[in-house]
Amino acid sequence: MKILAPVKRVLDYNVKARVKSDQSGVDLANMKMAMNPFCEIAVEEAVRLKEKGVAEEIVVVSIGPIQAQETIRTALAMGADRGILIQTDADPEPLEVAKLLKAVALAEEPSLILMGKQAIDGDNNAVGQMLSALLDWPQATFASSLEVAGAVAKVTREVDGGLQTLELDLPAVITADLRLNEPRYASLPNIMKAKKKTIDIKTVDDYGGLGSAHLSVKKVAEPPKRVGGVKVDSAATLVSKLKTEAGVI
């Protein structure tokens, strides 16, 4: 079977986002960028399914600027087979991303779309669900374990009260949560091998184009700063302050 793994290039997880002084957005100029951590977990899971002999081919797709090739290259070094970059300097909304990915899915006909549950920039947590709805394929979000047997995926999901297990008829869309796996570091030979793998550079028009924007960003502001308080010298002082000063116990 074929797996499609959409990946996003975002501000590196370890870099603190800073708001631009004109409040037009977050400053990304000259910042370290990397693959969204949840996408990395999804790619790792796809590679493990290939290693188990469940999947034959892993196609990685990214929508973004030309530099998103590096993100695809990272996934190829982890073990994916080929990449598609839908090159755009626009920052498409989740709905538009879902529509482009739907067009890719119809062209590639994967049995499984494995992707991150959310990107850590917009924190929308929406594309997987929308893609599943647009394709009318079943979905399992927030996956913490995945087994594929024949045309059925058994997925355990992290939900508010604990865990929920579902069975989905393939093809399906599955979004990865943190504890699905721990992604590997690509080895040097695999990084070299990845340089020879194909990345097709496409345009949004190859997949139906971008619709008009539904949302406009009015401003992006710093959150109100929380000011640190005092250090206390003992547990007894702490309890007495919580009781008399803060009144919370």
Add this chain to the structure above:
Amino acid sequence: MAVLVFADHDNLTLKDNTHKTVTAALALSGDVDILVAGQGVSGVAAEAAKIAGVRKVLTAESEALGRQIAEAVAAAVTPLMADYDALLVPATSVGKNFAPRVAALLDVAPISEIIEVVDAQTFTRPIYAGNALETVVSSDPKKVITVRATAFKAAGEGGSAAITAVDPGPGAPKTRFVSDELVKSDRPELAGAKIVVSGGRALGSAEEFQRVIEPLADKLGAAVGASRAAVDAGYAPNDYQVGQTGKVVAPQLYVAIGISGAIQHLAGMKDSKVIVAVNKDGDAPIFQVADYGLVADYKTAIPELMAALETVKA
């Protein structure tokens, strides 16, 4: 305009997230209805009907809705949106799971985890783990919005809305429920608790987490939380996780034990009224947001804290 609020419940009781989402809905319109989708939900619907300011309560019942399967919920909700201008859903794991599907089926852009209603088209939401707040204007004729409930006050009681059953929709033919593994606890629920005690990686093991964090939580009548590091290491179950990708809490008192305070954790608790941090590293970032910091090893500090609490409670 009319707004539909999706009720948060477990088929037995209505959750407070619903009351908070009603407050957000009333900021948009005076015409607010509630949908209770589930199975055997007459008790939940009766509770929802009592929320002040609610016009009517709709119920949709089927087995798949009882399991809150996203495909089934979206299929039940989407046709109802013919009569509404906005859908407001608490940003729980159920809400986040189905709301974007409704948006896709209506061809509108979902707006995730709003913390403020600026006006009927304009909403503020955190991005980058809460390190920035984005204010967006939606030009869509219908809005699909998930609501971070901790940012809104709960609507009061005193209403007496009529209850009507609606079509539960086709279910989820390609998805089957297998099992639930829900953590049972007598403690308050993490998302709505007045006091939260959270443990971090410093605890070192699941046994130590239970030995130290749980008695302190019980002494305070608190819910138990954990940092991602503690959950990843297996010290605490996944549903304890507080942070960017776990639960967002805003209790009266948040007590962080052995938590360094990564930005992803702070994103989940920095709106708490009072934050207490106990950490042996005086330079830990958690102290930058804590109202009261105690630089000490939890091994000595927690027994002292328990003893001091005993004295004030007596």
